[in-house]
Amino acid sequence: MQIQSKLPAVGTTIFTVMSKLASEHNAINLGQGFPDFNPDxxxxxxxxxxxxxxxxxxxxxxxxxxxxxxxxxxxxxxxxxxxxxxxxxxxxxxxxxxxxxxxxxxxxxxxxxxxxxxxxxxxxxxxxxxxxxxxxxxxxxxxxxxxxxxxxxxxxxxxxxxxxxxxxxxxxxxxxxxxxxxxxxxxxxxxxxxxxxxxxxxxxxxxxxxxxxxxxxxxxxxxxxxxxxxxxxxxxxxxxxxxxxxxxxxxxxxxxxxxxxxxxxxxxxxxxxxxxxxxxxxxxxTWETLPAFYQEKRDYLLQGLKHTRFTPLPSEGTFFLLASYDGISNESELEFSKWLTRAHGVGTIPVSAFYQNPEHPASNHKLIRLCFAKQKNTLDEALQRLANV
Structure with missing residues (x-):
């Protein structure tokens, strides 16, 4: 049977790809945007x-x-x-x-x-x-x-x-x-x-x-x-x-x-x-205390990254922050993210994945996205691994 797809350009999402890679290499997954702790x-x-x-x-x-x-x-x-x-x-x-x-x-x-x-x-x-x-x-x-x-x-x-x-x-x-x-x-x-x-x-x-x-x-x-x-x-x-x-x-x-x-x-x-x-x-x-709750986690990851070769960018909101790997590698954001997962056991998401043409040079600014909606021990282990890069 011949099927004509309504979304022929859609394949497996970057979140699925990177999460699978993180699982295969026993990596800490700071890529996908969800907390690793329970609700109240x-x-x-x-x-x-x-x-x-x-x-x-x-x-x-x-x-x-x-x-x-x-x-x-x-x-x-x-x-x-x-x-x-x-x-x-x-x-x-x-x-x-x-x-x-x-x-x-x-x-x-x-x-x-x-x-x-x-x-x-x-x-x-x-x-x-x-x-x-x-x-x-x-x-x-x-x-x-x-x-x-x-x-x-x-x-x-x-x-x-x-x-x-x-x-x-x-x-x-x-x-x-x-x-x-x-x-x-x-x-x-x-x-x-x-x-x-x-x-x-x-x-x-x-x-x-x-x-x-x-x-x-x-x-x-x-x-x-x-x-x-x-x-x-x-x-x-x-x-x-x-x-x-x-x-x-x-x-x-x-x-x-x-x-x-x-x-x-x-x-x-x-x-x-x-x-x-x-x-x-x-x-x-229940919602008014959330900015302080997540800002503490943001600041913890931000300060920890200053002891690595990565350069964190300011995060004004969400439960993510961006980090530059300029000076570490000249690879595309996708290839660098895959390498980081395999070689150092930290899963991230390339910012280029959020562009219509992820491989285009204009979509690559040597930036990865990290999720800080994690428990302190999760962030500690990730930072220790990133410090080895």
Whole structure:
């Protein structure tokens, strides 16, 4: 039987490749973005109690009502915008499903979608499944005087055509660990004033910003809220990536279309997980303490890398940081990452993997991504191995 693939260019992801390599060489895996510790026991107990209380059947399609209320309350508290929990908030099967449903709802055959490069690997296949075309716009890479990746908004505007339907942004940014600035939101406001764009804002690391920086959600600007679909993740927030519970917020006119897709993709997500999260979120400290918790881990890895030949770059958010191997090797980021795993037993992810053309010289800046959402002994062992490079 001859099969015509809808995604002929998609193969095994870099995360699967590097995790398999790490397993084969008994390497410490700092590549894939998940914690190696459990969620708060109070959260696990809240889910357990929800099961015991009989909350084990289908919840409403948009999500458990109490959880949508908690999301609305948190968003109002943090960003100053009130979403109607009945018509403007949907609980999804992870952020991934919310992103996929949004692409399928609004991207039509022939539409163009601008993605900021480097970008999370889900975006382009999802856009193509919806019949659209991804248009990558590269960020300006870090320099010695400006050690952060940043968006060139003039380049973004130059990429807009009559077919441009949507702009995808992702801040705090994975993989570059940079945050939005007020001037970035200013630039977005100017763009939507000139062009009929939707903005899909992937904000899964909204609670992981460091050095007293506040996350600048699109929900902080009324003009942006009208055009924005905002996606977040309880998995990333509460160290429970395997639960796959996320959510999206959008004006009712947009959410109506997203829910049409959502109800036929998954209909809903596990009731006891949603009910447990709703109970747990009654205490705002559950998310308010996260920046300090992860900043301690970031600083620990950052200081440890200073005793190696790697040069760490500043991390403003997420649970990653980038490290330069300039001066150690001239190999491409992929080949260096493979060598590091085989020869020194530390698994990482090449930043070039987040570009549309990973082998192109413009995608290779001698940078690897390291995840610090790990226990101290895991980071200690990794640092000891990296010090031997």
């Amino acid at each position: 026991p109070k959260l696990i107990e809240a889910v357990h109690q929800a099961m015991l209380q009989g909350l084990n059947q289908y919840p409403p399609m948009p999500g458990h009502a109490a959880l949508r209320e908690r999301i609305a309350s948190k968003t109002l508290q943090r960003y100053g915008h009130h979403y109607n929990c009945d018509t403007e908030i949907t609980v999804s099967s992870g952020a991934s499903e919310a992103l996929m449903a949004s692409f399928l709802a609004f991207v039509h055959a022939g539409d163009e979608v601008i993605v900021i490069e480097p970008f999370y690997d889900l975006y382009v296949p999802a856009i193509e499944l919806a019949g659209g075309k991804a248009v990558p716009v590269p960020m300006t890479p870090p320099t010695q005087n400006h050690p952060y990746y940043r968006v060139d908004w003039d380049l973004v505007e130059a990429s807009i055509t009559s077919r441009t339907r949507m702009l995808v942004i992702n801040f705090p940014h994975n993989p570059t660990c940079s945050n939005l600035r007020p001037q970035d939101l200013d630039a977005l406001e100017q763009l939507i004033a000139k062009y009929p764009l939707l903005i899909l804002s992937d904000e899964v690391y909204e609670h992981l910003t460091f050095d007293q920086q506040a996350h600048l959600s699109l929900a902080t600007r009324p003009s942006l809220v009208e055009r924005a679909i905002i996606v977040s993740s309880f998995g990333k927030t509460f160290h429970a990536t395997g639960w796959k519970v996320g959510y999206c917020c959008a004006p009712a006119v947009l959410m109506t279309e997203i829910r049409k897709i959502h109800q036929y993709m998954v209909f809903t997500v596990p009731t006891p997980l949603q009910a447990g999260l709703a109970t747990y979120m009654q205490d705002p400290s």
